[in-house]
Amino acid sequence: MQALLDAIAAMPAPVDAGRIFHGRGGRHPGCEQWTLDCYPPVFVLTSFAQASEDDLAAIGAALQARWQQIAPGQSLSWVFQHRGEVLRLAGRSDTRLMAGSVPDPHLVTEDGARYRVHVLKGQNHGLFLDMAAGRRWVRAHVAALRARQGQGARVLNLFAYTCAFSVAALQGGAAQVVNVDMGRGSIATGQHNHRQNGLDAGASFLAHDIFSSWGKITRGGPYDLVIADPPSYQKGSFVATKDYARVLRRLPELLSAGGHALLCLNAPELGVDFLRAQVQEQAPALAFVERVSNPPEFADADENRALKVLVFRNNTEGST
Ligand SMILES: C[S@@+](CC[C@H](N)C(=O)[O-])C[C@H]1O[C@@H](n2cnc3c(N)ncnc32)[C@H](O)[C@@H]1O
Incomplete structure (x- = not known):
């Protein structure tokens, strides 16, 4: 646990939301169970295995000591979430407020x-x-398209x-973003996020x-950028393993000639090769362009197990 305590002792005063300690990345032997995030002004400690009360007390004391240095006079707020194996398999977690309070509504910032x-x-x-790096890529890509074409991307x-990708795209100058998700509550939060910005x-x-239907999605196209x-x-x-292919085979008709796809995959057991092979099979007109690097604070001992964010370009006839 020492590496986690060291990270706490060295952390700067948080401004944007972000990860402080990524034990899950396997670069700190013995700390694989821990992650620490900050959603200012609240810290969120997560343990993916059983954590003793002594460990939590030591981490709480380290947070308290550092908080007094970086935010003198302000009270510390932190939350602990336990996601041990038994809870995880049941799709559950156990979350407690350890100190302070959580704002309601709780708004955080990232890149403005x-x-x-x-x-x-x-x-x-x-x-x-x-x-975060994916959102940065989207904002920059859309801004570059606007500068080149003189009009906002679809x-x-x-x-x-x-x-969140939609907020980044519109801030980059997109003309239109179609957001699709089956979670009504998530979409409602998404609408709120747009208003907040x-x-x-x-x-x-x-x-x-x-x-269930691609009709409305297809009608809004073709798109200059498709994010999945x-x-x-x-x-x-x-x-x-079975459904990504069903999305990929739609890409040629959804994308404009020369349009880009940003394809993401967060499954440790499926590497970059899985996604590239699936694209090759389902949408061979799409050429691999690059992998967007994960934020440095998410560095992983095995980049193939880490989050994959890959960019492809639609090279169909007539592409520019
Ligand atoms: C990894 S999250 C997406 C994160 C998001 N792109 C972001 O940047 O914050 C996956 C989402 O897929 C949605 N989802 C899963 N299966 C779906 C389906 N068949 N149709 C629509 N949405 C689906 C879930 O509701 C969930 O919100």
Whole structure:
């Protein structure tokens, strides 16, 4: 646990939401069970194995000591989430407020954008911190397209969750973003996220199962950028090994000539080769361009097990 305590002792005063300690990445032997995030002003400690009360007390004391140095006079707020194996297999977690309080609504920032989060509810807190580089790539890519073409890009955001990619795309100058997710609550948070950022035009929101009908999605196209960021395994909704192919084979008709696809996969057991081979099989006109590097704070001992964010270009006839 020493590496976690060291990271706490060295952490700067948090401004944006972000990861402070990524034991899961396997670069700190003995610390694989721990992650520490900050959704300012609240720290969220997660343990993927049983944690003793003594460990929690030591981590709490380290947070308290560092907080007094970086935010003198302010009270510390932190939450502990236990996601041990037994709970994980049951799809459950156990979350407690350890000190202080959580704002309601709780808004955090990233690169000047504001997002609503909920750190006491569920395992996903409203903003996937490991996707920060993906959002940066989207904002920059859309801005470059606008500069080159003189008009905003059309973007399709599949598996949109709380629509953070859409906020980044519109801030980059997209003309239109179609967000699709089957979670009504997530889509509602996504709409709220747009309002929080003063983005009142340009986005549309479809709360439906992608596989139930492609009609509305296809009608909004063709798109200059299609983002697909599905779960690796969500019972009854999406299983990467069989369902990613069903998304990929749609890409040629969804994408404009020369358009790009940002394809994401967060399954440790499925590497870059899995996704590239699936694209080759289902949409051979798409050429691999690059892998977007994960944020440095998510560095992993095995990059093939870490989050994969891959860019492809539609090289069909007539592409520019
Ligand atoms: C990994 S999250 C997406 C994260 C999001 N792209 C972001 O950047 O915050 C996966 C999402 O896929 C959605 N989902 C899973 N299966 C789906 C399906 N068949 N149709 C539509 N949405 C689905 C879930 O509701 C969940 O919000």
